[in-house]
Amino acid sequence: MTYKSDIEIAQATEMAQIQTIAADLGVDEKYLEQYGNFKAKIDYALLSDKAAERDGKLILVTAINPTPAGEGKSTTTVGLSDALRKIGKKAVVALREPSLGPVFGVKGGATGGGYAQVVPMEDINLHFTGDFHAIGAANNLLAAMLDNHIHHGNELNIDTRRITWRRAVDMNDRQLRFMVNGLGGKANGTPREDGFDIVVASEIMAVMCMAGDLDDLKERLGRIIVGYSRDNKPVTAADLKAAGAMAALLKDALKPNLVQTLERTPAILHLGPFANIAHGCNSVIATKMAMKLGEYAVTEAGFGADLGAEKFLNIKCRLAGLNPDAVVIVATVRALKHHGDGDLEAGLPNLLRHVENITQVFGLPAVVAINRFPDDTEAELALVEAKCRELGVNVALSEVWAKGGVGGEALAREVVRLAEERGQRPEARMKFAYEADLSIEEKLEAIVRKIYRGAGAVLTPEAKRQAKALTKLGFSGLPICMAKTQYSFADNANLLCAPEGFTVTIRNLKVSAGAGFIVALAGDIMTMPGLPKIPSAQAITVDKNGKISGLF
Numbered sequence: 001m002t003y004k005s006d007i008e009i010a011q012a013t014e015m016a017q018i019q020t021i022a023a024d025l026g027v028d029e030k031y032l033e034q035y036g037n038f039k040a041k042i043d044y045a046l047l048s049d050k051a052a053e054r055d056g057k058l059i060l061v062t063a064i065n066p067t068p069a070g071e072g073k074s075t076t077t078v079g080l081s082d083a084l085r086k087i088g089k090k091a092v093v094a095l096r097e098p099s100l101g102p103v104f105g106v107k108g109g110a111t112g113g114g115y116a117q118v119v120p121m122e123d124i125n126l127h128f129t130g131d132f133h134a135i136g137a138a139n140n141l142l143a144a145m146l147d148n149h150i151h152h153g154n155e156l157n158i159d160t161r162r163i164t165w166r167r168a169v170d171m172n173d174r175q176l177r178f179m180v181n182g183l184g185g186k187a188n189g190t191p192r193e194d195g196f197d198i199v200v201a202s203e204i205m206a207v208m209c210m211a212g213d214l215d216d217l218k219e220r221l222g223r224i225i226v227g228y229s230r231d232n233k234p235v236t237a238a239d240l241k242a243a244g245a246m247a248a249l250l251k252d253a254l255k256p257n258l259v260q261t262l263e264r265t266p267a268i269l270h271l272g273p274f275a276n277i278a279h280g281c282n283s284v285i286a287t288k289m290a291m292k293l294g295e296y297a298v299t300e301a302g303f304g305a306d307l308g309a310e311k312f313l314n315i316k317c318r319l320a321g322l323n324p325d326a327v328v329i330v331a332t333v334r335a336l337k338h339h340g341d342g343d344l345e346a347g348l349p350n351l352l353r354h355v356e357n358i359t360q361v362f363g364l365p366a367v368v369a370i371n372r373f374p375d376d377t378e379a380e381l382a383l384v385e386a387k388c389r390e391l392g393v394n395v396a397l398s399e400v401w402a403k404g405g406v407g408g409e410a411l412a413r414e415v416v417r418l419a420e421e422r423g424q425r426p427e428a429r430m431k432f433a434y435e436a437d438l439s440i441e442e443k444l445e446a447i448v449r450k451i452y453r454g455a456g457a458v459l460t461p462e463a464k465r466q467a468k469a470l471t472k473l474g475f476s477g478l479p480i481c482m483a484k485t486q487y488s489f490a491d492n493a494n495l496l497c498a499p500e501g502f503t504v505t506i507r508n509l510k511v512s513a514g515a516g517f518i519v520a521l522a523g524d525i526m527t528m529p530g531l532p533k534i535p536s537a538q539a540i541t542v543d544k545n546g547k548i549s550g551l552f
Contacts, residue, residue: 079400083408096272174530275302
């Protein structure tokens with residue numbers, strides 16, 4: 001059987017005009033700012049104007065720990081939203097925007113796949129509406145104003161050895177990770193060590209995703225810490241008088257983007273911080289907008305449930321007041337075999353641990369979505385279903401990649417059942433893995449023990465010093481954002497499946513004061529990825545008519 005590529009499927013689809021999608025969603029034209037025929041921004045004023053209206057149900061899609069085989073989380077998220085429409089529910093999908101780094105690197109974009117995609121996929125995976133460029137510009141404006149302040153006398157007495165703010169570009173470029181700049185004499189600045197992060201790793205990306213409106217954005221930008229003075233006081237963007245100009249650059253990027261799926265389900269795409277560095281979710285504004293506009297808002301969180309879902313629930317839901325109605329945990333037979341070194345039953349504990357975390361630690365109803373492949377046997381699927389049922393969780397086969405929405409109807413019906421049952425219990429609220437008033441060390445311990453099932457968190461002497469300093473500065477009440485490998489529950493990528501008895505070493509603690517969380521670095525996490533030996537960019541081209549090929 002010959003399969004079409006994702007881009008061939010997308011390019012063969014006749015899209016509806018974006019005004020039609022907006023009208024179907026109930027978005028008045030006064031809120032719509034068009035970017036051509038098939039893309040538009042929705043003014044964030046819509047949220048305040050609809051504040052009194054009832055919210056739809058919130059569905060979170062997460063997954064097992066990712067493997068080279070892939071799990072199809074974004075594809076399932078898109079396909080589920082289409083399937084909900086197929087069974088008569090008004091659904092809206094809310095996704096992150098792709099970064100150019102993965103698109104040109106090895107991972108690819110983030111528009112789904114097969115017959116469960118958002119379109120126009122070429123635009124979305126490339127420049128889209130310029131949101132990431134705006135964030136890069138705001139990030140680098142702050143960097144420029146910081147160095148300019150030092151050059152012109154350094155009134156704030158900034159210690160150039162303790163500058164924490166780096167420059168950013170939305171491209172995988174290992175050559176930019178570490179550098180010395182300001183060379184060439186006094187007129188060219190002060191020589192110091194510096195470096196670049198990829199834009200999705202910038203704190204501004206995380207700030208944008210947590211901001212409630214433009215005023216909140218300005219306040220959060222002003223709280224960003226760029227370094228420390230020689231007398232150990234934090235220096236902020238507000239101290240540099242940079243927040244206003246940064247917000248001016250970002251005012252349009254704060255507006256969510258409206259596009260559509262292949263089946264014309266409305267899709268709101270907005271921003272997307274790295275899930276192993278930041279909280280890995282689309283913006284609070286986009287999620288709340290999807291809940292206002294649909295009966296069901298389907299969203300996803302990056303990587304496995306130990307990273308994306310844990311942060312979605314402990315950080316985003318805590319700070320934004322969200323309460324999910326159901327969770328979908330995506331897995332594949334081949335990925336579970338990878339976790340079991342080729343044996344499905346040996347790999348199943350990875351899935352079961354994620355299921356237990358969602359249902360028991362966070363107290364949320366869940367369904368397992370098995371992304372079905374042609375070589376999956378009935379016996380293998382029955383084994384997964386039986387093990388999940390032992391935990392009181394149903395399994396639904398998902399064939400949305402090959403069939404679109406119709407291939408996800410069983411999953412959609414189970415999601416509706418779970419959400420409606422939860423809706424009959426208005427007192428039902430999700431639980432957090434830790435309380436806000438715990439110490440930094442106690443929160444780290446709770447995540448490692450409750451979510452990862454490890455023996456505990458071990459702080460290096462430097463991390464202990466940082467915890468003490470952050471507590472003294474008044475930041476201990478913030479939630480924790482764990483930065484670790486996505487491939488394992490542990491901080492060692494080689495410990496697959498469901499390891500036990502390990503400790504997680506915290507070697508660095510940094511406050512993202514604007515975003516509102518403390519980043520705990522466990523292991524070696526790159527904030528500027530590099531391209532692989534054969535990057536995806538080598539296969540991408542465009543013909544004389546402007547038609548792109550090789551993107552997928």
